[in-house]
Amino acid sequence: MLAPFLSGYLLGLSLIVAIGAQNAFVLRQGLRGDHVWLVTLTCAVSDAVLIVVGVEGLAQVQTALPAIVPWMRYAGAAFLLLYAARALRAALRAGGTLSPAAGGAPGLAATLATCLALTWLNPxxxxxxxxxxxxxxxxxxxxxxxxxxxxxxxxxxxxxxLGHGARLLRPLFARPLTWRVLDGVVAVTMAVLALGLLTSG
Structure with a gap:
């Protein structure tokens, strides 16, 4: 009886482990200790909703409404490019910090909005x-x-x-140069993902 559960667990894990916009955002929030519970639960609950939708047979929406596919792709690419630009700007600055206040971290509403956008605007x-x-x-x-x-x-x-285990990496991210590298990697990753979306249609 556990075979379907294990199959679902392994498949689900394999699909979300790869680096992406959502994971990079969760990692950064975890490193800063900034709204970690909100961010991690928002991502997990969003995934749960989408999984239930797929398993319950509503996975044919894109097939039934093919016109929505390009719009989803363009909206996702635009958001990823904006996020890449923000990460690149951070990488070119003096470097990040583990202190949310010193880094000018966004408030609760802005953090939630970014988290939801990175999740739901990603085709x-x-x-x-x-x-x-x-x-x-x-x-x-x-x-x-x-x-x-x-x-x-x-x-x-x-x-x-990912969110709560990121604190184990805090000694490494106590150095501004490490933040620059992370932001640079995030910027490149987001840009590549955006270009992939634009060229996949």
Whole structure:
């Protein structure tokens, strides 16, 4: 009976471990200790909602409404480019800090808005959590609920570990140069993801 749960867990984990806009944001918040619980739970709950949507058979939305696909792609690319520009600007400055106040960290509302945008404006999240997980779940028969539970558990465990485990890297990120490198990597990653979206259609 645990096989569908384990299958869902492993698939869900494999889809979210790769570096991306959402993971980079969670890592940064975790390093700063800034609204970590809010960010990690927002990401995990969002994934859970999308997984349920996919498993319950609503993964055909993009097929039924093909006109929405380009708009999702362009909106996601635009947001990723804006985020890349912000990260590049931070990389070119004096360097970050572990202190949210000293770094001019955004407030609760702005942090939540950024987190939601990085999650819901990313077309890949729909391809991964809705279409892919939904299609694999369809082959699980009566094990679909356990499969979905496994995928959801993977999301919660990963984001909680990433956000709250980031503090173990704080000694490394006590140096401004490390923040510059991180912001530079984030900027390049976001730009590559955006270009990938623009050229995938």
């Amino acid at each position: 890949h999240v729909y391809l991964d959590t809705v279409l892919l997980i939904g299609s694999v779940a369809a082959s699980q028969g009566e094990g679909r609920p356990l499969f979905a539970a496994g995928a959801i558990a993977a999301s919660f465990s990963f984001f909680l570990a």
